[in-house]
Amino acid sequence: MCDANVSATATMAEFGCNEHHQNEVISYMRFARSKRILRLKTVDSCFEELKDSRLVEETFTVDEVRDMLDGLHAVVRGEMEMELINTAHTNVLLLRQIHYQAEKFFLRLQTDISELENRELLEQVAEFEKTDFKATDKAMSVLDDKTKAERALKDLRNVQGDQQLSAHANEISCLQNTVATLKDDYERSLTVSAASQNNLQENLVSAKHELLRVQEQLALAEKELDKKFQQTAAYRNMKEILTKKNEQIKDIRKQLQRYEPNE
Template structure:
C-alpha cells in the first residue's frame, strides 16, 4: 500500500502539473472565445486521459506481478494452494476497511488492524497445520533416503560382482593371448617352411623353362638356316628350268614361223612410213 500510495501521489502531481502548464501557457488573455475554450479543454482532456490511463495500466500490471510472486512463494515454500474470489473485489465494506487502514497508516492515528476482518487465514493443503506438514515431509524424505540406501547397497553389490567378473575375464584373456601367441609362432614357422619350399619349386621350374626356351631357340635357328638353303636351291632350279624352257620354245617351228611373220610385218610398216613421208611435210 505504501508503494501504491507513492505511485498514486506521483500521478496526481503529474495531473496537477498538466493543469498548471495549461494555466501558464494558454490562460494569459482576459477573454476567450468558445472555440478557444473548447480547444484548450480538448487538449487538457487528452493529456489527463493519457496520464490516468497510464496509471490504471501500471497499477493493474503491478498487481499482477505482486500476486504472481505471492502465489509462487506460497506454492513452492509452504505447499499452499491459493485461490481468488473476484466478487470480493467489489465488496464495499472491505473496500472501506482498506481505505480506513490506509488513512490510519499514513496519518499515524487510530491504527486499526483489519487483517482478521478482511479474509480468513490461508491454510496448507494438508490438514493439521505447518508442523504436521513438516513432519510428513520429513517422513517422506526419510523413507526416500532408506530407499536410496537400499538401492545404493544393491548397486555396490552389482559393482563388486562386475569387478570380479572383469578380473576373471582379463585373466582368461591373458591366457588366451598366450595360447594364441604360441600358436601364432608355430603357424609362422610352418608357413615359413612352406614358403621356402614354394620358392625353391618356383626357381626349379623357372630354370627348366629357361633351358627349354634356349633349346627351342637353337632348334628354330637351325631350322631357319636349313629352310634358307632349301629356298636358294629351289630358286636356282626354277631359274635353270625357265632358261631351259625358253631355249626349247625357241627351237620349235611355231616360234620360227611367228618370228618370220613379225619380221615381214616390220618391213611392211617401214615401207609404208617411207611412202607417207613423201606426201606429208616435215614437222
C-alpha cells in the first residue's frame, strides 16, 4: 500500500505540479469519477429495465430481438451522448475558471491540444487514479461501517432510555419556563419597592434551587440507566464492533500518512 502511494505521488510530480495544484487535480478527478459512476449506473438501469419489461417469454423472433436491441441502442446512445456533452461543457467551465484567474495577473495562457492525447501521460493519470481511489474506497468503507455501528448503538440506547428520561425532561422544561417567567417579572419590577424586589428574588432563587435538584436527580437517573444499558449483550456487541473499527481506522491512517499527510 505504501509503495503504491509513493508511486502515485511520483506520477503526479512528473506533471510538474506543486502540492496545491496536485490537490486541485485530485479534487477534479474525484468529481469526474463520481459523475462517471452515476452515468454508468444509469446505463446499467437501461439494461435491467429491458430485462424486466421485455424478457418475459422463453423464445423471441428475430424481428423481436432486433426491435429490443434497437430500442436499447437508442437509449444507451442518448445517455452516452448526454454524458459526453456534459463532460465537454464541464471542462469548458474549468478552463474558464483557470483563464479568469490568470487574467487577474495579466497572464496569457496557451493550451497544447495534442498533449490531450499523449498516451504516456494518460497512462500515468490512469495509474494515479487507480492507486488513489483504491486507498480512498478502503478507508471510506471502514468509516461507513463505524458510522453504522455508532448509529445502531445510539438508537438502541434511545429506545431503552427515552421513556425513563421523558418525565424528568418535561419537569426540567417546566421549571426552566418558570425561572424564565420569574426572571422577566424581576426585571420589570426594578421600579417597585425594595420589599417586592426581595420577594421576587427569593422566588427566583428558590426556583433555581429546585431546578438544580431536579437536574441532579436526572443525572443520577441517566447514570443508572447507562449502567444498566452497559450490562446488556447488545451494548457489549456494539462496543466490540466499534473497537475493531477504530483499530482498522488507525491502521489505514498509518498507511495513508505517507501519501496524504495533511489529511
